[in-house]
Amino acid sequence: MTNPPRVLIFYAEAGAGHRRAAEALSQSLVEHGARVALHDAMRFTHPLFRAAYIGGGLGLITRLPRLYHLAYHLSDQFVVDRVLRGPRYHTQQISTRSLLHTIKAFQPEAIVCTHFLPAELCAGWRRSGRLTVPLCTIITDFDPHRVWQHAGTAWYGVPTEAARDRLIHDGIDQAIITVTGIPIERGFTALPDRAAAARRLGLHPEQPVVLIMGGGLGVGALEAVARLLLAHPLDAQIVFITGSNHALRRQLKTLSRAWIVRGFVHNMPDWLAVADVAISKAGGLAGSELLAAGVPMIIPRALTGHETRNAEHLAATGAALLVDSAAEALAQADRLLHDPAWRNRLRQAGLRAARPNAANLVADRVIHTARLFTHHALRLTNHVDYPSLSTL
Numbered sequence: 001m002t003n004p005p006r007v008l009i010f011y012a013e014a015g016a017g018h019r020r021a022a023e024a025l026s027q028s029l030v031e032h033g034a035r036v037a038l039h040d041a042m043r044f045t046h047p048l049f050r051a052a053y054i055g056g057g058l059g060l061i062t063r064l065p066r067l068y069h070l071a072y073h074l075s076d077q078f079v080v081d082r083v084l085r086g087p088r089y090h091t092q093q094i095s096t097r098s099l100l101h102t103i104k105a106f107q108p109e110a111i112v113c114t115h116f117l118p119a120e121l122c123a124g125w126r127r128s129g130r131l132t133v134p135l136c137t138i139i140t141d142f143d144p145h146r147v148w149q150h151a152g153t154a155w156y157g158v159p160t161e162a163a164r165d166r167l168i169h170d171g172i173d174q175a176i177i178t179v180t181g182i183p184i185e186r187g188f189t190a191l192p193d194r195a196a197a198a199r200r201l202g203l204h205p206e207q208p209v210v211l212i213m214g215g216g217l218g219v220g221a222l223e224a225v226a227r228l229l230l231a232h233p234l235d236a237q238i239v240f241i242t243g244s245n246h247a248l249r250r251q252l253k254t255l256s257r258a259w260i261v262r263g264f265v266h267n268m269p270d271w272l273a274v275a276d277v278a279i280s281k282a283g284g285l286a287g288s289e290l291l292a293a294g295v296p297m298i299i300p301r302a303l304t305g306h307e308t309r310n311a312e313h314l315a316a317t318g319a320a321l322l323v324d325s326a327a328e329a330l331a332q333a334d335r336l337l338h339d340p341a342w343r344n345r346l347r348q349a350g351l352r353a354a355r356p357n358a359a360n361l362v363a364d365r366v367i368h369t370a371r372l373f374t375h376h377a378l379r380l381t382n383h384v385d386y387p388s389l390s391t392l
């Protein structure tokens with residue numbers, strides 16, 4: 001009887017999407033018989049590094065979005081990426097020394113990363129020989145920026161065929177790329193009954209619901225949408241989900257007692273089961289959940305790098321509408337609420353584009369990779385020769 005494979009999963013708490021993808025994958029791996037440890041890579045960093053990494057990035061997105069957008073696209077160019085890799089890797093390595101000790105203490109047979117920071121570190125340690133464990137990188141944005149791509153990676157799980165083609169174009173061996181989708185929890189594959197979910201949430205099951213989300217960090221067009229809603233209310237139950245933006249949550253609660261305002265929620269399948277329309281930022285994980293739930297999306301256009309590309313992908317599926325302002329977002333929401341046929345077309349487009357089984361597909365491949373590592377380790381004295389990414 002074989003021992004359960006030991007799998008170590010790293011995410012980074014820079015927004016909730018990377019964590020939720022890791023949690024969905026962890027659940028699937030456990031169901032496949034693996035022994036899993038799940039860690040936030042940011043917890044192993046120096047506090048100053050952590051504050052600069054999360055606070056600095058969020059500050060750019062909210063205060064200087066055009067600068068963030070420019071930096072994102074420049075760093076995705078080959079020459080700029082080559083220049084940045086060395087300094088970035090060494091800075092991260094200095095700030096995360098205990099991460100390697102955690103890996104060695106757990107003795108995994110596979111490492112999975114749903115964020116590029118731990119993926120870059122682990123790939124570097126594999127190249128230097130400090131790690132022999134195979135690294136599986138799960139790309140949780142619809143477009144694979146070069147920051148996700150690292151020599152030393154054994155396998156990539158990517159969200160779409162277009163993402164696979166982009167990696168191949170950038171020089172990665174197609175043999176180590178699988179189109180899996182972004183892992184989401186099982187609850188999105190079979191949503192709860194709408195009426196039952198509405199009762200649990202304190203909503204009227206017969207009245208329409210507009211869900212307005214800003215992602216795990218609670219950023220986006222929420223405040224602007226809220227101000228307009230006061231002057232031009234929709235004929236619907238309004239739900240705001242603000243993530244970790246506690247100040248915004250308090251502010252929204254004071255604006256209207258008719259609204260339902262939540263921070264982080266752990267029952268997202270219930271909320272999507274009752275939603276008729278969602279106004280949302282374009283996160284990879286949130287977008288994947290909304291597609292799987294068949295909820296029509298309205299995405300305020302934002303100059304924030306990865307979200308621009310995510311939004312373009314979601315719009316291309318036919319399941320999302322891109323808008324240029326909060327006023328247009330509310331106008332389109334009102335149209336959708338009064339046009340069930342149009343709403344259903346967006347819903348069906350989302351269901352066609354969804355990959356609700358992504359977590360299981362990734363878990364299967366990770367366990368296969370772990371078994372392969374164990375087999376080779378026994379035969380080759382703990383040395384595994386995975387396909388080279390020498391072109392990177």
